Amino acid sequence: MSAVDGRGSLTRSIVLLTSAVAAVAVLLTGLFAWRTIRTNAEAQERDQLARQAEILARTPPLASWMLDRQQRIAGPDGIGLALVRPSGEIDGPAAAVVGAASRDALLSGDKVSTTARLDGGEVLVEGAPTPTGGGLVLTQPMRAVDQATARMRGSLVLPLILGLTGAALAGALLARRLARPLVNAARTAHRLSEGARGVTVPAEGPAEVAELAGALNTLDTALTHSESRQRDSLLSVSHEIRTPLTTARGYAEALADEVITGEEVPEAGRILRTEIERLEHFVGDLLALARLEADDFRLDIAEVDLDALVEEAARAWATRCAGHDVDFRVERPGRPLLISTDGFRVRQLIDGLAENALRVTPAGRPVVLSLRAAGTGGLLEVRDGGPGLSDDDIEVAFVRGALADRYRGVRPVGSGLGLAIAHRLAGRLGGTITARGRAPEGGAWFTVRLPSHSAALNTPLTNP
Structure with a gap:
């Protein structure tokens, strides 16, 4: 469905809805007025007839003269007269x-107001007592009430039609006011889905519609930022892959063309193996990052002794650090520290941070792996004696490739994905990871807070 079709449908729906509501309101009002008009018309006719009866009752000679001549105040209203004498006749x-x-009421000095039948038709009856005793009664055919009712009801039709027309116009204006910003929002959403960026929706209309426009504008900004990061990441990946590929291809062609022969072949083979390992390591990091960002990332939760896990990791990293003449140290409680978590992922997190520290730590300087209890969880730290991080570095420390791009050619860098992987892993484990620029050993200081397993462990993460 196109935006125009959507707008037409929305406009029709709002117009029909407002018209239907107005029609119900008008019909209910009309029904009430229809019934009330009859009552009001009868009340008006009775009031007029009662006043006439009261006037005639005050002039008994006139009433008697009319009666003696057997006259009838007929005319167009068909009013009839009756006289109750003091004797009751x-x-x-x-x-x-x-x-x-009625006779007794008039003789007692009370007024009479009722309905009766006369000459086969229903009539209004109004009576008033006379000053000399007795009373005077006037009657009027009910058709006078019917005629007054018809006139009043006829005058009601035009206002009802105008009310319905006004409701339809108001509905059309309301529909246009609501539909226009919604259509603009829909068009913007379509453009965003087609790849357009930098498009905005005016924040107009009711608060809810303005909020929708604001959300789309925020989405546009987020998509622009995310795609910019993805382009930068792709450029970084391309750069990282191109260098070992170029080297490997050059040596492969040299071997194929027999440019390298004899004693040079083993050295060429070692170089090829090193470059392939670089590629393998980089691709492995990319796959690890992709798995961590997947919604179905799995954790195997069990009771884990962090102290024993750190001891095991320390043995492995002590050997690796010794090979680089780096002083490896471990700080741990020396007693069981049990939490519910995924031990394999915790070890993966330690290895990633330790590898990052070893890469930047010069010979003779320390790398420290530390563990201590923190509430119901554990606090892991990896500190190094390398060049450390600046405040600007800390802001982008966990953004993929940011530090690698910044320090390529200045200090040893890896794939640029290690710290991003550590950030994802810490989040997946329900914990947090923070970076500080200066550790007691002089270099970078990474702290991971690991809670015991909770419902928050598999909460999706926002990419840094």
Whole structure:
């Protein structure tokens, strides 16, 4: 579905929804008004008829004259008259509507207001007592109420139609106001999915729509930053691979062309093996990093004695450091330090940090592997006597390839992925890793805090 189709659908939905709500409101209001109009019309006719009865009741001679001549106030309203004499006798054309209860009420000085049937039709009945005793009664056909009701109901139709029309227009305006920023957001999302970057959505409309626009703008910035890092990483990978490949190819061609012969062949073979090992190591680091970033990365959690694990790692690294004339030291509790974690991954983390330290530590300087308890977990440290890290280095220490690019040709560097792998491993184990620029030994200082296993261990990480 295109953005335009989406907008049309949203607009129609909002217009239909607002129109339906308005229609229900108008219909309910109209129904209530429809019923109320009948009541109001009858009340108005009764009030008018009662006033007429009261006026005539105040002039008994006029009423008697009308009655004696057997006249009827008919005219267009068809009003009928009945006179209740002080003796209780009832005279007049409308005498049939005056029952005993109405007569007694008038004789007692009370007004009468009721409905009755006269000449086969329903009529309104209003009576008022006369000053001399008795009373006067007027009747009016119910058709007068029907006519007034029809007039009032007729005048109600136009406002109802205008209300529905106004609701539809308001719905259309609301739909446009809501749909426009949503359509812009959808178009921006499509452009982002197609690879466009640097596009922004205006933060307009209601708060929720503005929040959506802000989220898309943030996504655009994050994608731009992430892809920039990926390009830099790809360039770094290309550079790292190109050098050993070029060397290996040169020696391979020299051997194939018999440029290298005799006693030079073993040396060429050693160089080829070294370059291939470099490639193998680099590819291994890339695969390790890819596995760590995978959502299905697996941890085998068990009870691990960190003290024993550090002792085992120390034996291996003492031998390697001795081969480089580096003074390896270990600091550990010397008693079991049990936590629930993945021992294999912890050893992988120690090896990565130790290898990084050994690479930059000159002969005669120390590398220290330290362990101590920290709450329910353990605190691992790897310190070295190398050149250390500056404040700027610490900010990018765990960004893949950042330090390798910065110090290539200045100090020994590896694939540039070792510290990034350590950062991922620490996070996967539910812990944290921090870097400091100056250890007591003079070089870099890496600290890993390992908690006992918890639900946070497999929380996905954000790439540094």
